[in-house]
Amino acid sequence: MLSRPPNPQSTDEELMDAYIDGSDQAFRLLFERYAPILLRLTRRHLRSDELAEEIVQQTFFRLHGARNDFRRGSKLRPWVMTIAMNLVREHWRRKKRRKMTSLEVETQAAPEAELMPLEIRERAKLLHAALEKLPNSQREVVELHWFQERPYAEVATIVGTSEGAVRVRAHRAYATLKQLLVSEIRGDE
Amino acid sequence: MTRGSDGAGTDDGLGKRLRELDPASEANDRELIDRMFRNVKGQCADSDRRITGFVRSRSTIVRRLIVLVVFAVLAVIGWYNFPLVDESVRTGQWVATLAAFCILLIVAMLMVTRPVHRPELPRWQAVCLVCVAVGATVLAAFWPTAGAQAITHEHTSRMVAGACMGFGLLLGVPVYALLRLVDRGNAFGSLIAASAAGLAGNFVLKAHCEIETTGHVLLGHASVAVLFVMGLGLVHRWIPSK
Numbered sequence: 001m002l003s004r005p006p007n008p009q010s011t012d013e014e015l016m017d018a019y020i021d022g023s024d025q026a027f028r029l030l031f032e033r034y035a036p037i038l039l040r041l042t043r044r045h046l047r048s049d050e051l052a053e054e055i056v057q058q059t060f061f062r063l064h065g066a067r068n069d070f071r072r073g074s075k076l077r078p079w080v081m082t083i084a085m086n087l088v089r090e091h092w093r094r095k096k097r098r099k100m101t102s103l104e105v106e107t108q109a110a111p112e113a114e115l116m117p118l119e120i121r122e123r124a125k126l127l128h129a130a131l132e133k134l135p136n137s138q139r140e141v142v143e144l145h146w147f148q149e150r151p152y153a154e155v156a157t158i159v160g161t162s163e164g165a166v167r168v169r170a171h172r173a174y175a176t177l178k179q180l181l182v183s184e185i186r187g188d189e
Numbered sequence: 190m191t192r193g194s195d196g197a198g199t200d201d202g203l204g205k206r207l208r209e210l211d212p213a214s215e216a217n218d219r220e221l222i223d224r225m226f227r228n229v230k231g232q233c234a235d236s237d238r239r240i241t242g243f244v245r246s247r248s249t250i251v252r253r254l255i256v257l258v259v260f261a262v263l264a265v266i267g268w269y270n271f272p273l274v275d276e277s278v279r280t281g282q283w284v285a286t287l288a289a290f291c292i293l294l295i296v297a298m299l300m301v302t303r304p305v306h307r308p309e310l311p312r313w314q315a316v317c318l319v320c321v322a323v324g325a326t327v328l329a330a331f332w333p334t335a336g337a338q339a340i341t342h343e344h345t346s347r348m349v350a351g352a353c354m355g356f357g358l359l360l361g362v363p364v365y366a367l368l369r370l371v372d373r374g375n376a377f378g379s380l381i382a383a384s385a386a387g388l389a390g391n392f393v394l395k396a397h398c399e400i401e402t403t404g405h406v407l408l409g410h411a412s413v414a415v416l417f418v419m420g421l422g423l424v425h426r427w428i429p430s431k
Contacts, residue, residue, distance in 0.1 A: 024230075031226045053221070057229050062305050064233045065373050068248040069304050079306040086309045090376050093312070160308025 012076040020067050030076075031060060038084050041143060045088050047128065055091065059084040081150070081158045085140060092136060130180040138173035141166055245373050249304045252371040256298050259367055260389075267393055274399050283395070286329050290392040293322050297385035301368045301378050315377035319418055322384035326391045326414040330406035353398055353409030354416075357390030361417055364389040383421040387414025 006018045006026035012033065018026035035056055042052035062083050070079065131139055137159070144155045145166075152170070156163040236242030244252065274283070297318060300310060368382035375381075390413040398410070 027230075028226065031229065032222060035222050035225060053225055057225055057232070060229045061232045061236070062374065064229075065236065065242070065246050066305050068246060068251075069306060082306050082308055086305065086376070089309065093376065158308065 013073070016067075016070055016076050017072055020070060027064075034080050035060075037148070038080070041081075041084060041148060042088060044128075044131070044143060044147065045139070046091065051091065055084060055087045058087050062087075077150075078154055078157045081144065081148070081154075082160075085144075085158055088140075089136070126181060130177055133180065134173050134176060138169045138176070141169040142173045142177070145170055241370060244370050249302055252302045253298065256302065256367060256371055260294070260298075260364075263363075267396070271397050273396055278399060278401070282332065286332070286395055287392060289325055290388050290395065293318070293325060294385055294388045294392065297322065297381050297388065298368065300381050301372050301375060301385070303375055305373050305375065309376050312377070315381055319380055319384045322388050323411075323414045323418055326387060326411040327407070329391070329395065330403050330411050349400060350405050350409030353394055353400075353405070354412050357387075357394050357410060357413035358416065360393050361386030361390040361413060365417070365421075379421055379425055380418065383417040384414065387417040390414070390417075 006015050006023055006029055008029060010018070010026075010029070012030065015026040015030050015033075019030060038056045038059055039052055042055045043049065046052050046055065059080065063080060066083070070076070131142065134142065140159055141155055144150045144158060145152065150158070152163050152166050156166045159166065237246070244255070247255070273279070300315065300318060303310065365382050365386035368385055369379065372378040372382065391410050394410045394413070400406075400409075
């Protein structure tokens with residue numbers, strides 16, 4: 001039980017405990033803490049600001065519905081990440097089922113693309129093209145391990161597989177990305 | 190943000206370089222976050238006012254207990270209020286069939302009530318359960334109990350097959366509704382609930398219907414599971430969900 005009111009210094013788990021006890025302020029703080037992280041994660045996956053925002057909102061909506069499952073003492077971050085990744089996977093599956101054309105994916109603008117200098121935009125394009133060539137299972141490992149900087153063990157919990165399998169996927173993704181982004185990864189001008 | 194402790198030293202700085210190349214790093218637009226939070230709060234408040242929101246926000250253990258209690262109550266009511274099949278038909282084979290339906294029903298319930306903070310089940314597992322559920326009801330038609338064969342003629346059995354099908358579908362509806370009520374939005378939740386509804390219908394029909402000819406069981410019993418799965422499968426395929 002949280003002994004003091006939720007504040008920006010509280011840990012995620014303290015905030016979650018307070019939220020379960022009915023604190024709206026704690027929910028607000030959790031949202032402010034996790035929404036930007038989830039937006040980055042989902043934007044890279046979905047290449048669409050609108051969809052990313054929808055998935056982030058759905059993640060918190062599901063977190064709200066599942067709050068009574070949160071066990072005091074467990075970590076919140078894998079929880080939130082798993083909900084978000086499940087929603088991303090569900091989105092891809094539904095999209096595949098509806099047989100949407102690849103043209104639509106190509107015409108989706110990269111987030112904030114028009115605000116970036118040309119060189120960064122070009123590199124970003126290459127990065128996204130390379131990431132799209134990876135299978136979903138490898139892409140989510142790249143996303144969580146290298147972009148979100150989560151340890152392999154946590155990535156394994158989020159994607160629902162063993163740590164060994166995650167390492168294998170990361171290694172394969174690394175080899176592919178290295179091949180596709182030789183100069184960009186080295187930082188050659 | 191916590192730095193990943195393992196594997197970071199073996200990637201030749203790939204992670205750092207990828208993050209540098211990524212344009213989506215900044216997502217701290219205050220106005221956007223505020224707007225999104227308002228939307229989420231609105232959705233949550235709306236959900237909390239509904240019975241579905243209330244039930245779905247119960248813990249997983251409570252949701253599972255609700256389903257089990259409702260199943261048990263329905264089973265007890267049915268068991269004592271409607272005549273069971275003749276004692277000569279209640280063989281080990283009959284019990285085994287009922288037990289198989291029961292186990293599959295419980296597996297379906299566990300899948301539907303799976304917590305959303307756990308990685309979703311692979312698609313093949315859901316497909317496998319649906320196939321096994323429908324397959325079990327079909328298989329039961331080709332595995333009649335010895336005593337039952339003599340009870341009725343093929344002609345009579347086909348005539349009452351429609352009644353059995355209607356009864357089975359009617360019994361499946363509350364099971365489907367209950368499982369949808371406790372489902373927080375799992376992938377394939379609807380399809381799994383449909384197969385559970387088909388199994389529940391078949392369970393009751395197996396317990397109470399004395400006609401065991403293959404034609405009758407196929408038309409009147411197994412068709413319940415097939416109709417539920419195919420009907421709801423098509424609904425979900427052609428009516429786009431949110």
